Amino acid sequence: EVQLVESGGAVAQTGGSLRLSCEASGFTFDDYTMHWVRQAPGKGLEWVCLINWDGGSRHCADSVKGRFTISRDNSKNSLFLQMNSLTTEDTALYYCAKGADRNGYGYYFDYWGQGNLVTVSS
Amino acid sequence: DIVMTQSPDFLAVSLGERATINCKSSQSVLYSSGNKNYLAWYQQKSGQPPRLLISWASSRESGVPDRFSGSGSGTDFTLTISSLQPEDVAVYYCQQYYDTPPWTFGQGTKVEIK
Numbered sequence: 001e002v003q004l005v006e007s008g009g010a011v012a013q014t015g016g017s018l019r020l021s022c023e024a025s026g027f028t029f030d031d032y033t034m035h036w037v038r039q040a041p042g043k044g045l046e047w048v049c050l051i052n053w054d055g056g057s058r059h060c061a062d063s064v065k066g067r068f069t070i071s072r073d074n075s076k077n078s079l080f081l082q083m084n085s086l087t088t089e090d091t092a093l094y095y096c097a098k099g100a101d102r103n104g105y106g107y108y109f110d111y112w113g114q115g116n117l118v119t120v121s122s
Numbered sequence: 123d124i125v126m127t128q129s130p131d132f133l134a135v136s137l138g139e140r141a142t143i144n145c146k147s148s149q150s151v152l153y154s155s156g157n158k159n160y161l162a163w164y165q166q167k168s169g170q171p172p173r174l175l176i177s178w179a180s181s182r183e184s185g186v187p188d189r190f191s192g193s194g195s196g197t198d199f200t201l202t203i204s205s206l207q208p209e210d211v212a213v214y215y216c217q218q219y220y221d222t223p224p225w226t227f228g229q230g231t232k233v234e235i236k
Contacts, residue, residue, distance in 0.1 A: 035225075045164075045172065045215055047225040059223040095171055107219045108162040110183075112171035 002026040002111045004096050009116035012086050020116055022079040022096030030054070030074035033099035033106040036081050038092035039115070048094070049081065050105055057105075064090075086120045093117050124148050124218050128228035134236040141203040143231045145216035150196045153220065160220035163192055163201045166230075167212045175214075176201065203233070211235060 008020040020036070036048040049060040049070040058070050069082040079096050093115040099106015125148040135141040151160045159179035164172040174183050176192040179199055189204040203210055216228040 037225075044230045045217075045227040047223070047227070050223060061224050100174075100177065105222060107160070108174065108177050108217060109172075109225075110174050112173070115171055 002098065004098065004111055004113035006094065006096055006113045006116035009094065009118050011119045011121060014087060014120060014122045016086050016120070017082070017084045018086065018118060020081040020083070020094055020096075020118070022081075022113055024077045024079065024096075024098070027098070029077040031102050033104075034072060034079045035097045035099065035109060036070060036079075037095045037097050037109070037112075038090075039095070040089075040092045043092075046092075050099075051079070052105065053102075083118070086118075088120050088122055090118060091120045123224055124151065124221050124226050126216055126218055126226050126228040128214075128216060128231050130231060131229065132232045132234070134234045135203075135206045136236045137208065138205050139236075141206050141210070141233055143201040143214050143216075143233070145194075145199040145201070145228050147197045147199075147218055147220075149221070151218045151220035152196050159195050159199070160218055161192075161194070161199050162217045162219065163190075164215045164217065164227075165210075165212045166215065172215065206233070206235070208235065 003025045006022045033052045035050045051058045051070045067085045071080045095115045096113045097109035098111040100110035127146045129144045161179040163176040166172045180192040191202050213230045
């Protein structure tokens, strides 16, 4: 059974930093691209960042580019999101999600974690 | 970026009746050489993460009830729930994966029981 378990969410001050983690199990982690997707309270889904299977390709949305860094440790089946220079606009539930296919960036997302709440206060 | 627009934003349907959600992309998501539409549908129940229902516009995921179906091509797509059940109350999102990054979602359609 595929499981994605996020941790690290918390309350941070504007301008502060947080690091999210996502531990994966139930599939061959280093075969797949992984993503972070966020959802502001009462709002829709926004893709944040991706990292391919070996970390050689990483992309982030314009809204977080230069502030957020995605990484992975395949030896620990773990995905990370380092978030710096946080603003109140970053307040959201952050989901890690698995790319559905081994090819490319995996097309769509077939499994999602339960989400981890990040609250940024001024 | 491809903009995804869903309609309506809110839908109230009687139990056992049909629910229809529309999704329009700002450009075609049909990859002509493979004749595949790069369009997925997700269901999100209150307090839960999204769940993948349909990929490639019409391919239902394993375990998804057959009352859920997807159709459409190019820029216009539809998610149909043929006979609404109480457990189908949720927000539904379409997503394109044709031109990525970024992956883009529709704004969501909330489905409730009338």
